[in-house]
Structures are given as structure tokens and as C-alpha cells.
Amino acid sequence: MSRPKRMTKAIIVGHKSVLKETINALHDSNLLHIEDFIEDESGFKISKPFQNAEDVSKKLVKIRSISNYLGIEQTRQSVQKADSVLRELDTKLNQLDRTISEKSETISKYEADLKDLETQKKDLLPFLSINLDFDYYRGYENLKVFAGSIKGNLEEGQISSITQAYELYFDPQAKTIVLFVDKKDANKVQELLQSLEFRELRVPERGGIPSDLLRTTEQREAETSRKIESLKAEVESLKTQYKDFLLASDEVLSIENQKAELPLRIATSKNAFIIEGWTTSEKYDTLVNTVNDATSGRAYVTSIEVEEEDEEHIPVEYNNSKAAEPMQEIMELYARPKYSEIDPTSIIFITFPLIYGMILGDIGYAIILGAMALAIKSIVKSEAVKPLMNILLYCQISTFIFGIIYGEFLGFPLASVHAEGETVPGLLPFWNTINLFPGLAGEEVTFPVHRAHMVMTMIAISVFVGLIHLNLGYILGFINISKHHGLKHAVLEKGSWMTIELGVLVAALGYFGIISALTYVGVAILILGIVMLTIGEGIKGPIELPSLMGNALSYARIIAVGLSSIYIASTVNDIAFKMIWADHSKIGIAAIGAIIIFILGHALNTALSIIAPGLHSLRLQYVEFFGKFYEGGGRKFNPFGYIRKYTEE
Amino acid sequence: MADIGTLTTLMGDAGLKAIGAGLAIAGTGLASGWAEKDIGSAAIGAMAENEALFGKGLILTVIPETIVIFGLVVALLIK
Numbered sequence: 098m099s100r101p102k103r104m105t106k107a108i109i110v111g112h113k114s115v116l117k118e119t120i121n122a123l124h125d126s127n128l129l130h131i132e133d134f135i136e137d138e139s140g141f142k143i144s145k146p147f148q149n150a151e152d153v154s155k156k157l158v159k160i161r162s163i164s165n166y167l168g169i170e171q172t173r174q175s176v177q178k179a180d181s182v183l184r185e186l187d188t189k190l191n192q193l194d195r196t197i198s199e200k201s202e203t204i205s206k207y208e209a210d211l212k213d214l215e216t217q218k219k220d221l222l223p224f225l226s227i228n229l230d231f232d233y234y235r236g237y238e239n240l241k242v243f244a245g246s247i248k249g250n251l252e253e254g255q256i257s258s259i260t261q262a263y264e265l266y267f268d269p270q271a272k273t274i275v276l277f278v279d280k281k282d283a284n285k286v287q288e289l290l291q292s293l294e295f296r297e298l299r300v301p302e303r304g305g306i307p308s309d310l311l312r313t314t315e316q317r318e319a320e321t322s323r324k325i326e327s328l329k330a331e332v333e334s335l336k337t338q339y340k341d342f343l344l345a346s347d348e349v350l351s352i353e354n355q356k357a358e359l360p361l362r363i364a365t366s367k368n369a370f371i372i373e374g375w376t377t378s379e380k381y382d383t384l385v386n387t388v389n390d391a392t393s394g395r396a397y398v399t400s401i402e403v404e405e406e407d408e409e410h411i412p413v414e415y416n417n418s419k420a421a422e423p424m425q426e427i428m429e430l431y432a433r434p435k436y437s438e439i440d441p442t443s444i445i446f447i448t449f450p451l452i453y454g455m456i457l458g459d460i461g462y463a464i465i466l467g468a469m470a471l472a473i474k475s476i477v478k479s480e481a482v483k484p485l486m487n488i489l490l491y492c493q494i495s496t497f498i499f500g501i502i503y504g505e506f507l508g509f510p511l512a513s514v515h516a517e518g519e520t521v522p523g524l525l526p527f528w529n530t531i532n533l534f535p536g537l538a539g540e541e542v543t544f545p546v547h548r549a550h551m552v553m554t555m556i557a558i559s560v561f562v563g564l565i566h567l568n569l570g571y572i573l574g575f576i577n578i579s580k581h582h583g584l585k586h587a588v589l590e591k592g593s594w595m596t597i598e599l600g601v602l603v604a605a606l607g608y609f610g611i612i613s614a615l616t617y618v619g620v621a622i623l624i625l626g627i628v629m630l631t632i633g634e635g636i637k638g639p640i641e642l643p644s645l646m647g648n649a650l651s652y653a654r655i656i657a658v659g660l661s662s663i664y665i666a667s668t669v670n671d672i673a674f675k676m677i678w679a680d681h682s683k684i685g686i687a688a689i690g691a692i693i694i695f696i697l698g699h700a701l702n703t704a705l706s707i708i709a710p711g712l713h714s715l716r717l718q719y720v721e722f723f724g725k726f727y728e729g730g731g732r733k734f735n736p737f738g739y740i741r742k743y744t745e746e
Numbered sequence: 747m748a749d750i751g752t753l754t755t756l757m758g759d760a761g762l763k764a765i766g767a768g769l770a771i772a773g774t775g776l777a778s779g780w781a782e783k784d785i786g787s788a789a790i791g792a793m794a795e796n797e798a799l800f801g802k803g804l805i806l807t808v809i810p811e812t813i814v815i816f817g818l819v820v821a822l823l824i825k
Contacts, residue, residue: 431801
């Protein structure tokens with residue numbers, strides 16, 4: 098149980114002549130979360146960005162557009178010296194920009210050419226089988242040329258009935274027609290053609306035989322595509338050549354840009370500046386020293402008291418042990434805690450894997466998923482994946498432990514099972530189930546716990562675990578409220594719920610036990626609890642009473658989801674083994690099918706084993722547990738600075 | 747057609763219990779699904795606007811799951 102890191106509000110005041118040094122020092126130290134200044138009536142104004150800001154952002158835009166064009170991905174690279182990157186930046190960037198714009202222009206020119214050639218080719222195709230030079234199509238005084246396509250068939254007789262002075266070329270496949278007629282007969286011929294739905298085709302302007310033209314066009318097309326390919330390959334080689342440079346210079350310029358634009362976020366007067374922000378209390382002294390060293394004491398750093406109503410707005414930095422850190426991802430998914438709240442990360446660190454393990458509880462799946470988590474962790478180097486795999490790993494440790502308690506391996510019972518007077522041996526012949534004590538509804542509590550044979554007892558245990566979890570939530574809520582609104586409110590709002598639970602427990606003991614007087618005592622406590630709740634939360638308190646039962650019963654999902662996983666696994670095992678023993682003598686197709694079913698079935702159940710227990714365990718944390726105390730909604734502590742990946746000072 | 751009395755004698759206790767348990771699961775399962783479909787689609791819509799709402803959307807979507815858990819408890823009690 099921890100709280101977010103304590104924060105100190107720091108104010109830095111100085112003369113504008115040391116602003117640059119101060120900003121550099123702050124940026125390098127990465128300690129101060131700067132609050133943006135909002136102009137008010139105090140007379141302070143936000144300042145202008147540094148002179149180099151415009152230049153820097155221009156270059157940054159250029160670099161990013163080039164990176165985008167080349168498709169540069171952020172991967173781990175060798176680290177370069179920041180100042181050497183800066184020194185070479187201008188010449189290298191200009192050179193790269195020139196090369197790339199040249200190449201991309203040429204590529205787009207070639208691509209336009211390619212399109213042109215494509216159209217030319219399309220125009221040529223209909224005339225292909227009428228192998229007539231295109232120069233013959235034009236330049237006549239007394240001849241009319243019809244070149245186009247028609248629907249249906251054209252008989253020579255149809256034309257000769259109109260005129261004798263004609264020359265017809267017809268390609269019955271492509272339905273292309275080229276017809277030369279005397280100009281004076283043109284109108285009649287046109288009417289005939291229109292009845293055949295004649296559509297004129299564009300005659301290519303270049304002269305030459307169509308098949309020759311097509312050949313040259315295709316040659317040129319191939320040539321142009323080859324040129325484009327080679328240019329693209331050159332661009333690709335530029336990518337590998339300049340990748341380091343682009344990533345490093347992007348980083349260097351981003352840093353410069355952040356520094357240059359900081360004056361827009363701080364208060365300045367004619368000669369002075371004020372920077373306001375938050376730093377972790379433990380690092381406050383370091384901050385003071387850094388600023389003093391950088392400005393030789395000419396900027397003044399001081400801390401100021403935080404008023405209680407301001408606490409809501411303090412940025413939040415987690416304060417967890419290294420082991421519990423991955424769980425912060427689960428918190429982030431819901432909401433970052435507020436500064437004034439208890440940060441439940443370290444509790445989730447225990448309860449999330451615990452409930453996950455209780456649900457899954459299988460040695461086989463624990464080993465498979467644990468190995469998977471380890472493998473992914475070592476193969477994928479991404480920072481985003483690592484915490485998730487760690488969470489999965491924690492869950493598998495808990496699953497393994499519960500797997501031993503339940504005695505399950507991929508849905509097989511490891512120990513022998515006594516059911517209906519028979520004893521069925523388990524996977525491990527030497528492991529005998531021991532009866533411990535009678536459970537609920539005539540069931541026997543055994544070791545290992547055979548969940549499928551003691552459902553009622555397991556429901557009761559699940560709900561009992563739930564009650565503990567819920568009450569932990571109430572206790573945390575009690576602490577939160579008593580810190581902010583006093584003990585009285587805490588007792589009325591959260592204590593009342595625990596009183597109600599106590600009342601129900603005592604009354605139940607009395608009702609089912611021997612001492613009937615306890616029933617009345619229980620009811621009295623229950624009524625006291627309800628009265629307290631009504632005072633504490635108003636009328637909505639008693640209305641929400643049934644939700645307590647709902648919340649507690651919701652934990653029955655621990656056994657419910659667990660059982661569904663067991664049943665899937667044992668069904669797969671049943672089918673597979675029945676198929677293997679189907680023909681006793683030889684290993685046939687049935688055996689191969691059995692193996693496939695076994696592998697596929699368990700692969701499916703392994704995937705389900707991440708989703709189902711994970712989601713249900715998560716829900717129990719978010720809905721049932723957090724609902725009792727957690728508000729969330731804190732701002733992220735985001736110090737002014739940059740985590741360098743590709744460069745160093 | 748046989749009347750209900752004959753049917754009951756035909757089926758016997760175990761059968762009726764099984765049908766009852768089945769009804770409990772079926773009804774509550776449908777109810778959960780029905781409730782979740784509206785919340786789920788709304789949650790996806792919200793997530794399209796702002797991905798940070800994934801956590802809250804998930805929580806809201808799974809709230810009606812409790813209904814089917816109640817059904818399961820009832821079914822197990824009938825057994």
C-alpha cells in the first residue's frame with residue numbers, strides 16, 4: 098500500500114539573460130513538470146519563442162516528411178554524439194533533401210510516362226488486326242473515313258447497296274470497323290452505321306503500322322518500369338544509409354524545439370521570467386543545485402506550500418517497488434490515481450494474480466503460458482510488451498501454485514478421484530486424494546481439491562474470498578475518507594458497510610447456530626449499520642444495499658469460469674483418448690486425429706486461459722474492488738525533458 | 747396430447763431439475779448478452795473517439811455479466 102510520490106511546488110525566478118541557461122539545465126535534468134502559465138491581470142505575459150525556433154521547426158518538418166517518405170521505423174540504433182549530429186545536420190539534410198526530391202520527381206515523371214504509354218496502348222489495341230498505317234486514315238479531300246466499333250455484324254452487301262465506291266476493313270472479333278467512302282455517300286453510310294450503334298474510336302496521331310507501334314510502346318513501357326524500379330531501389334538504399342542520421346537528427350531537433358518553445362509556456366515581464374512547476378520532493382535539492390550551477394546563482398529557486406484544494410491538480414508519479422511496477426499498466430488502463438489517494442498498485446500486484454490463479458489453477462497451462470511469456474519477453478524488445486509479459490508471468494506463478502492445490506494438469510486430475518464409491522486413479526499413480534473434512538451439501542473437502550466434485554463448497558469459498566477482497570476495499574476507502582473528510586465521515590460512509598456485514602454474519606450464526614439470541618443481536622447491528630449508512634450517504638445508501646450481495650456473489654465467477662476451463666480441457670482429453678484407444682492393436686489414422694485434436698483443443702483452451710481468467714480477474718478488481726474506494730483521474734507527471742534514444746550529449 | 751401431470755411423471759425428478767437448471771442459465775445468459783450488446787457498442791463508439799476510455803468501457807461492458815453468474819449459482823443450487 099503506497100501513495101504516489103510526494104511532490105514539491107518549485108518556482109524559478111530570474112533575469113531574462115539567464116533564461117536560456119535555465120531552460121537548458123531544466124531540460125537536461127528532466128526533473129520539473131512545468132505548469133503552463135495562463136495570462137491574467139498580474140501584468141506578466143507569455144514570452145516569444147527563441148529566435149532559432151522557426152528554423153528548427155522548419156528543419157524538423159523537413160526531416161519528418163523525408164522519414165515518412167522513406168518509411169523510417171523507430172528501432173534501436175547506435176547512439177551518436179548530439180553535437181556532431183548538429184554540426185553535420187544542415188549540409189547532410191540539404192543534400193538528402195535534394196537527392197530525394199530529384200529522385201521522387203523523376204519517379205513521378207516516369208510514372209506519368211507509364212500512364213501515357215498505357216493509354217497509347219489502349220488506343221492501339223482495337224486497330225491491331227486491321228494492319229493499316231495510321232497515316233492512311235487522314236488527309237483526304239473526297240474521302241470520308243469511319244473508324245470505330247459497332248455492335249452486331251456488318252455485311253459487305255449492306256454497304257454496297259448504298260455505294261460502290263468504298264473500302265471496308267472489319268475485324269469481327271474486336272468489332273472494329275474502318276470504312277473509306279466517297280464523301281457524297283457519307284450521310285447515308287453514317288445512318289446505316291448508326292443503326293449498328295457505331296461509336297467512333299480515336300485514331301492515334303502517330304503514323305505507322307499498329308503492330309509495330311504496339312511493339313515499340315511495350316518496349317518503352319518495360320524500359321520505364323525498369324527505370325522506376327531502379328530508382329526505387331536507390332531510394333531504399335538511401336533509407337538504410339540515412340536511417341541513423343534521420344532518427345538522431347529528429348531527436349536532436351525535437352529537443353531544440355522543446356527548449357525553443359518553452360518561453361510560450363512561462364510568465365515573463367520585460368526583464369524577468371518565472372517558471373512554475375512540480376518536482377518530486379526527493380529530487381528538489383538536485384533541482385536547486387542544477388539551476389544554481391547553470392546560472393551561477395543568478396536564478397532563484399524556491400518551493401511554496403501547497404494548499405489542500407490544490408492537491409487534486411498535483412501531477413502524479415507512481416511510487417512502487419520494481420516488482421509491482423508492471424501492475425501500473427493495469428492502473429493506467431483504468432485511471433491514474435489522484436495525488437491524495439492511496440495507489441492500489443501494490444495490492445493489485447497480489448490480488449490480480451491470486452484471483453487469476455484461483456480461476457485457472459492448472460500446472461500444465463501455467464507451464465505453457467509461463468514459457469510463452471518468457472519467450473515473448475526475450476524475443477520482443479518493445480518497452481510496451483515487457484510489463485504485460487511480466488504480469489502474465491506473475492499470473493502463471495499463482496496458477497502453478499493453485500495447480501498443485503487443485504492437482505490438475507491440462508484438465509487431467511493428477512491425484513486419484515473418489516466418486517460414487519469408486520476410486521479412479523489420476524495421472525500420478527502414487528498421489529492419493531486425502532479426505533480432510535466435510536464441506537457443504539454433503540461434499541467432502543479433499544487434498545488436492547477436486548473442484549468439479551465440490552462445487553457448492555468452492556462457491557462458498559469463492560464468495561468468502563470475495564468478501565475479504567471487498568472489505569479490503571472498504572478499509573482503503575475508510576483510510577482515504579478519514580484523511581480528507583475526517584474520521585466521522587469515514588465511519589458513516591465505509592464503516593457502516595462493514596457494520597452491516599457484521600450484522601448479517603452474527604444474525605446468520607444465530608439463525609443456523611444454537612444460540613438464537615444472537616439472531617436478535619445480529620439484526621440490531623444490521624439496523625444500526627443501515628442507519629449509519631443513511632446518515633452517511635443519504636437515501637442512496639439503503640438503495641444500494643442489494644449491491645453488496647451482488648458484489649459478493651459476483652466472486653462465484655472464480656469457480657464458474659474455472660469449471661468451464663476444466664470442462665473444455667477434459668472434453669478434449671476424453672475425445673482424444675477415446676480415439677487413440679478406438680482400435681487397440683495399431684497406430685492408425687484415429688491416433689493421428691487424436692493427437693491433432695489434443696493439440697488444437699489445448700491450444701484453443703490456452704488462448705482462452707489468458708482471456709477468460711484475465712478479464713474476469715480484472716473485472717473483479719475494477720468493478721467490485723475499486724468501486725469501494727478508488728476515484729482515479731490524476732494527471733501524469735511529465736517532466737520537461739527528453740529521454741534520449743539515439744543521441745547523447 | 748398428454749396433460750402436464752402425465753408429462754411430469756414421465757420425465758421424473760432429475761429431468762425436471764436439469765430443465766430448470768438449463769432454463770436458469772439460458773435466461774440469464776440471454777439477459778447478460780442483451781444488456782451487454784448496448785453497452786458494448788456504446789463503449790466501442792466512445793473508444794473510437796478516445797482510446798483512453800478502454801478501461802472504463804471494459805468495466806461498463808462486463809457489469810451485466812453478474813446476471814449470468816447468478817443464473818449459474820441458481821443452476822448449481824438446483825442440482
